[in-house]
Amino acid sequence: MTDGFTDPHTGVLINKLNITDEDKLAEVEGNRFHFRLLEVLAGHVEVAPHNAQGLQELHRHLFQDVYQWAGETRAWGEFQATKSTSADKEGPGMYTMYFGSYQQLPAHLDAIGQQLAAERFLKGLDKDQFVARAAYYFDQYNYAHAFREGNGRTLGAAFQVLAENAGYDVNLVAQSHPKQYNQARDYAILRPAGNPETDLQPLRTFFGQITTPLPELVLAPAAPVAVSDFLQRVDAMREVQQSQEPIWRALLGGRHTAVARQIMQGTRGVVHPDAQQPARLAILKTGAELLEQMPAKMEDARLRQRVARLLKALPLVTVVLLIVGPPLKAAPSTGLEQPKVPVASKDEPLQKVPELKRRGPKL
Known part of the structure; x- marks a missing residue:
């Protein structure tokens, strides 16, 4: 599908390196992304990527070496995302996943972030509680699907940061079961059961397998859950x-x-x-x-x-x-504001960062 992110002549994503071969672009993008991800996970870049601005700044940092549109949401190129999957349990064959409206992305992302803030960014929860709420929010962000390319990898980095701040290690980037991850993520989008408890169960199971409490975990009573x-x-x-x-x-x-x-x-x-x-x-x-x-x-x-x-x-x-008119605005702030996210400049040279032990598949 042609959109504002894609070169109409080659069908390849528009990129800073003028690469016109899709496989070559994927290879270069993966290498550059991995280096920038190491900067984030090693603590060289402060991130709080849970509202529209924070997620955009994280995406910009991760993909700044490859795409001039890094940090722009799907709204920038008017791209309405869909994707085929076979994860639907209702029958055989491929089914289509539909994602949120690009026209409402800023309000949508901010609404998720404000609700997450009201739950204290999942701090103080025991493992079962944390896994259940992390799966819920991952699904919410995945449905919003902020970016044309790199959405899953940006969410993977964001949730590792969220988890660490809440006292858990969630190994999304280096997880070794990509097929299970993809099926659980897609099943939640397809919603075959029409019941959050059932539709999110595969994703909760997956999060339970990759979540480990950190020594600094401090438990506290859970904040009341109220869907906006x-x-x-x-x-x-x-x-x-x-x-x-x-x-x-x-x-x-x-x-x-x-x-x-x-x-x-x-x-x-x-x-x-x-x-x-x-x-x-x-x-x-x-x-x-x-x-x-x-x-x-x-x-x-x-x-x-x-x-x-x-x-x-x-x-x-x-x-x-979806009445005719401008996109809806998100609800007023809860008062628990995200700190500003300082990230490297687009033109900042690559710097050496510590090597991480874990390696993972492309999200």
Whole structure:
């Protein structure tokens, strides 16, 4: 897909080094990224990457040697991210993961960061509590999917810093089970169960395997957990996005194929607050209601649950989250502000940093 980050002639990401071969770019990017990551993990760069500004500054530091757009979110290049995966337990084949609207990224990231701050950045939690909340927030940031390239690696670095400050070692960068990590992460995005406890269980299991308490861990009573209104509305949109494909697949090939095709055509745009969105949501609702009137289809328990969850989520999305107009603003600050994130200048020369013992796969 062409976007503001990609050279339309070569299909390769625009980069400082004028590399036009995708494999060569990946090799160079990986080497440069690894060096900058070592700077962060060795403590040479202070990071507090849990709101929009902090995450952007961390991404800028990690990819400053390769991309002139390092630190810019998907909004900069108007890129609406999707990705194929086979992690959906509802059936065989590849399914599409839909991520948050690039138009609302700053407010979305700040809303996650403010809620995380209200939970004291997960400090004082025992291991089970920490693993559960870390998996929840990792999924929230992953759905926001701030960056065109390097999103997973930026989150990996961010969560290692978050964990260390909370008294834990979370070995995301050097973890040795990339397949399990990818499946757990993708399963949470696809939300096949429609229940956070079930949808996040593989990710919680994975975090439990890579999380180790540090000697300086100090336990304290957990802060009350309250999901912000903004994130509740985002959660409703996630349900809408991930329900589209099962709905049109169930309608395709029958007498309602035309409706199925209309839903297919609107899948990428349904997340955006524009003038066409009400029509896209309306046809999706029509498809769900048609399925409710098809007893043979409703014998499929998973599909029946999908339809019910979609119809429950649609009013919240239609009325509150994606009305036509400017992106929503995040809720007022909780008062627990992130410290400023000093990072190296884009043109700062590479400096020697201590070698770390652990090496890991590309996130």
